[in-house]
Amino acid sequence: MGLAKTEIFTDQQNKIALFAKVFGHPARVSILQHLFKINACICGDLVNEIGLAQPTISQHLKELKHLGLIKGNVEGTSVCYCIHKENWTAMKTVMSEFLNQDLSNNQECC
Amino acid sequence: MGLAKTEIFTDQQNKIALFAKVFGHPARVSILQHLFKINACICGDLVNEIGLAQPTISQHLKELKHLGLIKGNVEGTSVCYCIHKENWTAMKTVMSEFLNQDLSNNQECC
DNA sequence: AATATTTATCGTAATATTGCAATATACAAA
DNA sequence: TTTGTATATTGCAATATTACGATAAATATT
Numbered sequence: 066m067g068l069a070k071t072e073i074f075t076d077q078q079n080k081i082a083l084f085a086k087v088f089g090h091p092a093r094v095s096i097l098q099h100l101f102k103i104n105a106c107i108c109g110d111l112v113n114e115i116g117l118a119q120p121t122i123s124q125h126l127k128e129l130k131h132l133g134l135i136k137g138n139v140e141g142t143s144v145c146y147c148i149h150k151e152n153w154t155a156m157k158t159v160m161s162e163f164l165n166q167d168l169s170n171n172q173e174c175c
Numbered sequence: 176m177g178l179a180k181t182e183i184f185t186d187q188q189n190k191i192a193l194f195a196k197v198f199g200h201p202a203r204v205s206i207l208q209h210l211f212k213i214n215a216c217i218c219g220d221l222v223n224e225i226g227l228a229q230p231t232i233s234q235h236l237k238e239l240k241h242l243g244l245i246k247g248n249v250e251g252t253s254v255c256y257c258i259h260k261e262n263w264t265a266m267k268t269v270m271s272e273f274l275n276q277d278l279s280n281n282q283e284c285c
Numbered sequence: 286a287a288t289a290t291t292t293a294t295c296g297t298a299a300t301a302t303t304g305c306a307a308t309a310t311a312c313a314a315a
Numbered sequence: 316t317t318t319g320t321a322t323a324t325t326g327c328a329a330t331a332t333t334a335c336g337a338t339a340a341a342t343a344t345t
Contacts (some may be wrong), residue, residue: 085196090179095188173253
């Protein structure tokens with residue numbers, strides 16, 4: 066079906082999956098790493114930096130923006146993007162809770 | 176195209192994306208949380224616990240196993256699954272490095 | 286051996302994702 | 316106002332993902 070049955074999962078599980086999904090493409094990982102490194106970035110720079118066409122980058126930026134992980138600011142004809150610090154930190158809390166589940170009680174039976 | 180251009184990204188970026196992708200579905204998040212909680216789990220229990228059909232769960236388990244995040248052990252007619260501790264820890268290192276990028280120098284210009 | 290139980294695989298339908306050419310939009314400069 | 320520059324949107328083709336019925340495979344039980 067290609068359609069996840071989100072209604073049978075908790076809000077937390079769906080939230081984790083949504084964040085993870087957006088990190089599930091190397092272009093978006095690359096964009097975010099670049100924004101961290103350069104601090105702020107004009108969209109066009111990303112197109113040059115990453116080897117994908119302009120509409121493709123624009124689409125990936127839209128997804129990152131939609132989840133609130135980045136912000137965009139129009140500067141003349143270009144748009145400056147940067148990490149949304151507050152939302153990034155909130156996302157980290159959710160993901161860390163999932164990734165750092167306690168392994169100490171785990172017997173690794175198999 | 177539906178096909179990610181992995182060749183233009185670094186191994187690290189592709190690795191992050193692959194891990195994230197597998198967490199990008201709430202069923203797999205749910206399965207992993209259950210394995211952490213119960214420590215080890217018979218496949219059939221997961222089918223009962225999560226509201227998805229047996230072939231669907233089996234498929235999700237296969238993906239998790241393929242990435243090395245879980246192990247499976249045949250016990251008679253059933254199969255016991257559990258977290259692969261070592262690989263989980265290694266995955267955490269990769270993901271943490273990405274998630275915990277330094278925000279302190281970030282001006283949040285936009 | 287026949288039957289039951291459990292999990293994996295196959296096949297397939299429905300939907301989602303990725304990438305880009307073409308085009309639209311928005312603003313700046315001449 | 317026209318031209319140029321930068322980004323967004325649209326439309327579409329190719330591929331991937333999700334879900335599950337049907338069935339196979341593997342082992343236990345009788």
